[in-house]
Every structure is written in structure tokens, then in C-alpha cells.
Amino acid sequence: MKTRSISLAVSMFVMGLTGNAYGQVASGAVSTRGGQPMPTPKILIFDVNETLLDLTPLKASVGEALHGREDLLPLWFSTILHYSLVETLSGEYHSFGEIGTAALMMVAETKGIELTSDRAKEAIVTPLRSLPPHADVIAGLRALKDDGFRIVSLTNSSAIGVETQFRNAGLIDLFETRYSVDSVKKFKPHPDTYRFVLKELGVQPEEVLMVAAHAWDLAGAKNVGLQTAFIARPGKTLYPNVAKPDYVVSDLAELQKALKVSSQRDQANSLEKPNAPTAVGDTASLSAQLQEKAAANAANYPADVVQTYAQGIEIVRATDIEESAKQVGEMAIDAQLSGWKGEQVRLSDLWQDGPIVLMWYRGGWCPYCNLQLRAMQQAIDQIEHAGAKLVVLTPELPEKARATAEANELDIVALHDRDSAVARKYGLVFQLPEVIIPAYRDKLRLPEYNGNDAMELPLSATYVIDKSGRITFAFLDADYKKRAEPADVIKAVQAAAR
Numbered sequence: 001m002k003t004r005s006i007s008l009a010v011s012m013f014v015m016g017l018t019g020n021a022y023g024q025v026a027s028g029a030v031s032t033r034g035g036q037p038m039p040t041p042k043i044l045i046f047d048v049n050e051t052l053l054d055l056t057p058l059k060a061s062v063g064e065a066l067h068g069r070e071d072l073l074p075l076w077f078s079t080i081l082h083y084s085l086v087e088t089l090s091g092e093y094h095s096f097g098e099i100g101t102a103a104l105m106m107v108a109e110t111k112g113i114e115l116t117s118d119r120a121k122e123a124i125v126t127p128l129r130s131l132p133p134h135a136d137v138i139a140g141l142r143a144l145k146d147d148g149f150r151i152v153s154l155t156n157s158s159a160i161g162v163e164t165q166f167r168n169a170g171l172i173d174l175f176e177t178r179y180s181v182d183s184v185k186k187f188k189p190h191p192d193t194y195r196f197v198l199k200e201l202g203v204q205p206e207e208v209l210m211v212a213a214h215a216w217d218l219a220g221a222k223n224v225g226l227q228t229a230f231i232a233r234p235g236k237t238l239y240p241n242v243a244k245p246d247y248v249v250s251d252l253a254e255l256q257k258a259l260k261v262s263s264q265r266d267q268a269n270s271l272e273k274p275n276a277p278t279a280v281g282d283t284a285s286l287s288a289q290l291q292e293k294a295a296a297n298a299a300n301y302p303a304d305v306v307q308t309y310a311q312g313i314e315i316v317r318a319t320d321i322e323e324s325a326k327q328v329g330e331m332a333i334d335a336q337l338s339g340w341k342g343e344q345v346r347l348s349d350l351w352q353d354g355p356i357v358l359m360w361y362r363g364g365w366c367p368y369c370n371l372q373l374r375a376m377q378q379a380i381d382q383i384e385h386a387g388a389k390l391v392v393l394t395p396e397l398p399e400k401a402r403a404t405a406e407a408n409e410l411d412i413v414a415l416h417d418r419d420s421a422v423a424r425k426y427g428l429v430f431q432l433p434e435v436i437i438p439a440y441r442d443k444l445r446l447p448e449y450n451g452n453d454a455m456e457l458p459l460s461a462t463y464v465i466d467k468s469g470r471i472t473f474a475f476l477d478a479d480y481k482k483r484a485e486p487a488d489v490i491k492a493v494q495a496a497a498r
Helices: 056-065 071-092 096-110 118-130 137-144 159-169 191-201 216-222 252-275 286-300 303-317 347-351 366-378 380-385 398-407 418-425 435-444 444-452 486-497
Strands: 007-010 043-046 150-155 177-182 210-213 225-230 248-249 336-339 344-346 355-362 389-394 429-431 456-458 461-463 471-475
Touching: 056 071, 056 096, 071 096, 096 118, 096 355, 137 150, 150 191, 159 177, 159 252, 177 252, 191 210, 191 216, 210 216, 216 303, 216 380, 225 252, 248 252, 286 366, 303 435, 344 347, 347 355, 347 389, 347 435, 355 366, 366 380, 366 389, 366 486, 380 389, 380 486, 418 429, 418 456, 435 444, 444 456, 461 486, 471 486
Parallel strands: 007 389, 043 150, 043 210, 150 177, 210 225, 225 248, 355 389
Antiparallel strands: 336 344, 355 461, 429 456, 461 471
């Protein structure tokens, strides 16, 4: 078998309702996932209270019930969230209004204020169901609907309560469906609340955008894989210990503009694809191949198995490994590795002659890895024409890597990253979540491929490293079904070679 000079390396939250974390992210900011722009969502899920409806009348009513002590409102808000989480974790369930009433009585008792249950309930329920929408809401929702987005809501309030709220606020006709945690008897940000909506809508998490003014709500949604948008209502800030939202905007008008830009970008990318170097001959783009493989697997596997793998992805993502791994602008880690024939290769010897594409390959048992490797091999002429080398690392034993290359007709030499030692230095290694260990151990036989019992893997990362050893491109995604597109890698290589 002819070989090229291709080298390698594989390798709850308790947040206050009032949110007083760190300073606001610049309004209108848009982030990426896995180093790539997120696709424009198809469905928008809106939180209700404070996100859409103005709580000013409720605050005034509660302050009056507390004998004018409006300074106690933050304590009341945080007590509501605290005990909604207590009920969720203990398996109990009372409506949000009931918890709000109980929380108000607790605050009053703590501060020596006389307050009856009936008075507390009156102070909350009556104004809560007649809250006005924020000034930007009705026009913003109409603009989003006109742009073709499906719009639903998800609230911690009761189903009856939110229907009354929407009718009084003039929002009832602007929403396709209203969802309440009544259906799952668990409060946001528990994962089951968001998963319930996804199941009802029959969509994947990445197709949905959760819109809220509360950092804790967005943290819960992002944990399940949804895109997120933070509406920076007055007094609301982001929580620094979770990944930033995909959109940060001041109001719905700004959100509509940001989504329109995203949609235009998607359309432009779609028009460019026929001429993009992501394909050789009539070969489909790598992303299309990966999506096709994922769809086929989902159709062939039982629903509970598909859900287990999806859960595993989100558990890994929740570790923030995508943010903590080596990033663009940082210096690459040098290392000496051996090929399957015993040859020794030092990474810095490779990049001192020109850029290298450093790609992690999990193993021959991974069909998504094989698709990516084949796509990169098809693009190798363009990579080398730009003056770069393809370098692939794998924790897979040398004899297994050789068998993989031969079975897939891949013209490569794999460098063995024993026990993922190099991947670990790049911050790419994660422990497999307990829910998926049986599948990787018993079905995929991971210990046999890697020659150890460590149930861990590297992210399927791809870096471009320039002659100085600096990282100029990074694709990092906890979802193993998503990989760097060869066309993007080629562009990054061309830029690094200048």
C-alpha cells in the first residue's frame, strides 16, 4: 500500500432568579459551537415571566404585602427558585403560584412581618395573571413569525395561569403552543422540562433556540443541547460558570435582526457549497455524510439507545471541555510519537517546515471518524498544495490503526498517542459518562482497541498549527457526529501559510 507522509495525534445548578453575576456580554454578540457558527434555529421557545411579561405590577403588589419592604423582593425571588428546585429534586410538586405564596410567607415570617396565606396569595396570583408585555414583545414576536419561525413558550407557571396571562397580554394568537412544567411535574432548569418540549415538537435540540432573560434557564437549556438567547432585561446578567449563550441581545427586535443575519449566512453558505472544496468529484460534503450516517443510525437503533448516546454527549459538553481545551491563539503542545512501524516523529519537526493539520481520530470502531478521515484524504492534495501536512493522532493501538487504514483503503500512517497522553496535554480527554460505558466497553470493545481499561476518549478535534507552533484554527465539539469540514480546514491552512 502506498503511503503518504501523513502524521498524527487522537486523542444543578443553584442560580438566583435575580442574577447578579458578571457584567453583560456585549449586546448582539453571537457565539459559535465547536468553532463553527450555529445553524439558524427553526423553533423559538420563549420563557414567559420577565422575558416577555413585565413584572413591575407584581413587584409593587408583593412590596405592598410586605408593608412597603420592596427591598425584600430579591430574597423572595431567590426563595421561590430555591424551593422549586427542592421540590424537583425531592420528587414533590406544587404549582409555581403555590410555591410563590409559601415563599412570600417565609420571607414575611423571617422579617417579622404579619402576613396571612390569603393575603400572600392575593398579592401574587392576581397581578401575575395580568402582567403587561414589555414594549418590544408584540412587534418583535410578529416580526419573528413573519420571518418563518415557529414560536412556542415554556414556563414554570401553571398551564391555566399562562393561558390567562397570554389572553390578558394580547399574546394568545402569537404562539403555536404553550408548554408548562405542569406536564412533567419538574421545574426548569431540570433537563426533563426541555426534553419534554423537544419530544412534543419532534425536533432535535440544535434546531431549537431557548429565549430567556434568566441565566439559570439558559444554563438548563444549553445542558440539553439547545441553542440559547439571552434577553438582557434591566437587572439581568449572565452566570459566568456556564457557557455563554449563542445570542446576547437587548430586546426581541435585536434578536430578530441577529437571526436574520444568521439566516442570510446559511443561505450564502448553501449557495457556495457547489463550488466549495469540501467535495471531490460528486462526493457529498462531510457534514452531509455525517448527517446521513447519524440519521441511519438513529433509524436503526431503539429510541432509548439513541437517547442514551445523546445524553452522553450533553454530559460531556456540560464539563465545558470545548472551552477548556487548547484554543486559537494558544501555543501547540510538542510531542514525540511513534508510527505503527516504530518510526519516531516529533510534531515540531513537522510544523517548522509549514502549517500542519492536527486531527484526532478516535478509532476504527467509529464510523464518523472513518468518514472524516476519508474526506480529509480526498482533500489531501489541496492541503499539501497549500504547503501543509495532515497529521492524525489516535489512541488506537498501532496494529488496530493499520487494520483500519487497510479496511477503509486509507493512504495514511497513524501516530500512536498511547493512553491519549498528548490529547490530555491539549485538554481534549474526557471520561466516558456512566450511561454509555457499557456500549463502548461491550459493543464497541474500546479496551481492545486502545489496549487499556481507561474508559476515556479524546474529542474529535482538528487544529491548524502554523510554523511558529501557534494554533490558528480549532474545531472542538463534544458531539462526535460533528467534524471540521475539509473546505474550512483548507481555508485555515491557506491563511496560516501566508
